Amino acid sequence: MDVAKSPADGTPRRPVLSVSARKIKDNAADWHNLMMKWERLNDNGFTTANKIVNMKISEQFQDNKLEIACDNSATESEKPTPKYNEELDNCCAELLQTLKHMTKIQLKMEKLTSTTKAICDLETFHHGAGKCTAPFFHTWPTPYFFEVSLKLSEMYKKELQLKQTIVQDIAHSADQDLMMVYLSSWLYQPYIENSSKLLLEAMLLETGHRQC
Numbered sequence: 001m002d003v004a005k006s007p008a009d010g011t012p013r014r015p016v017l018s019v020s021a022r023k024i025k026d027n028a029a030d031w032h033n034l035m036m037k038w039e040r041l042n043d044n045g046f047t048t049a050n051k052i053v054n055m056k057i058s059e060q061f062q063d064n065k066l067e068i069a070c071d072n073s074a075t076e077s078e079k080p081t082p083k084y085n086e087e088l089d090n091c092c093a094e095l096l097q098t099l100k101h102m103t104k105i106q107l108k109m110e111k112l113t114s115t116t117k118a119i120c121d122l123e124t125f126h127h128g129a130g131k132c133t134a135p136f137f138h139t140w141p142t143p144y145f146f147e148v149s150l151k152l153s154e155m156y157k158k159e160l161q162l163k164q165t166i167v168q169d170i171a172h173s174a175d176q177d178l179m180m181v182y183l184s185s186w187l188y189q190p191y192i193e194n195s196s197k198l199l200l201e202a203m204l205l206e207t208g209h210r211q212c
Contacts, residue, residue: 002033020119021136024145027112028207034105045098046187048091053179055088092171099167106160113149120146140206148199158191
């Protein structure tokens with residue numbers, strides 16, 4: 001379920017949020033929605049990648065049977081040429097499309113981080129470096145929103161790079177063990193730490209999207 005962005009009259013803490021506070025609250029909602037979309041795409045991508053691996057293993061099994069059946073004396077020209085697998089090709093195109101959607105999401109995450117940094121810089125400019133300002137919401141100082149955004153953004157950036165490698169290699173690998181590693185890596189997303197969900201929930205709680 002998508003998290004709604006903030007109306008002009010935000011939290012119980014203040015009757016009217018400042019422009020910067022509203023933007024940070026909206027960013028928190030965007031983070032939630034982008035992370036949920038990423039998870040859906042990850043599930044879809046795993047299903048597609050699983051099909052690719054199963055087809056590759058099946059192909060290898062058939063090729064091995066053909067090789068055994070072929071007369072050892074047959075010349076190269078007499079040996080059967082590999083068949084074009086349209087279903088495999090379609091799955092590869094589908095996985096590539098999923099990766100493109102994930103790339104767009106990751107770029108939006110980077111933009112959210114840049115926006116939060118700009119808000120921090122603006123606050124520093126208005127109030128002076130080193131001066132403590134009242135929190136926009138409950139307890140978080142403004143720079144902490146940037147720290148959390150940057151941490152999340154870096155996780156997803158590294159995970160996207162891993163997925164790019166998987167998409168490039170998974171249909172071309174002949175090593176079954178490696179293909180299973182690719183599948184497991186896609187599903188479990190090693191670069192997205194468990195703390196990512198806690199960071200998101202804490203940000204939603206701080207900005208009033210979640211209630212204690």
